Amino acid sequence: MFKALSNATRLQILQMLKEPEKNFSPQVHIQKGDNFTGGVCVGDIKDKVGLGQSTTSQYLSLLQNSGLLEMKRIGQWTYYRRNEEMIKELGSFIGKDL
Numbered sequence: 001m002f003k004a005l006s007n008a009t010r011l012q013i014l015q016m017l018k019e020p021e022k023n024f025s026p027q028v029h030i031q032k033g034d035n036f037t038g039g040v041c042v043g044d045i046k047d048k049v050g051l052g053q054s055t056t057s058q059y060l061s062l063l064q065n066s067g068l069l070e071m072k073r074i075g076q077w078t079y080y081r082r083n084e085e086m087i088k089e090l091g092s093f094i095g096k097d098l
Contacts, residue, residue: 039079
């Protein structure tokens with residue numbers, strides 16, 4: 001998990017996903033019934049961070065594999081959002097145990 005947080009761009013992604021409605025355009029392919037509030041399309045994240053598709057996807061995969069992001073495919077689109085429960089646990093761990 002700490003490796004995922006050791007890169008400034010990955011931290012930027014987590015920070016932007018904290019307020020997706022403020023930092024990204026509306027996600028038109030997510031419907032209310034999809035139950036993935038706060039999810040942002042990979043392409044929109046890529047555009048914001050200014051990296052290529054491959055690098056952005058690698059960064060998102062690392063963040064997901066570390067438990068900091070959740071992913072959902074809706075049709076041809078892949079969406080990511082923060083895993084707030086894991087981020088809260090990490091903050092608690094750092095505050096108490098480190």
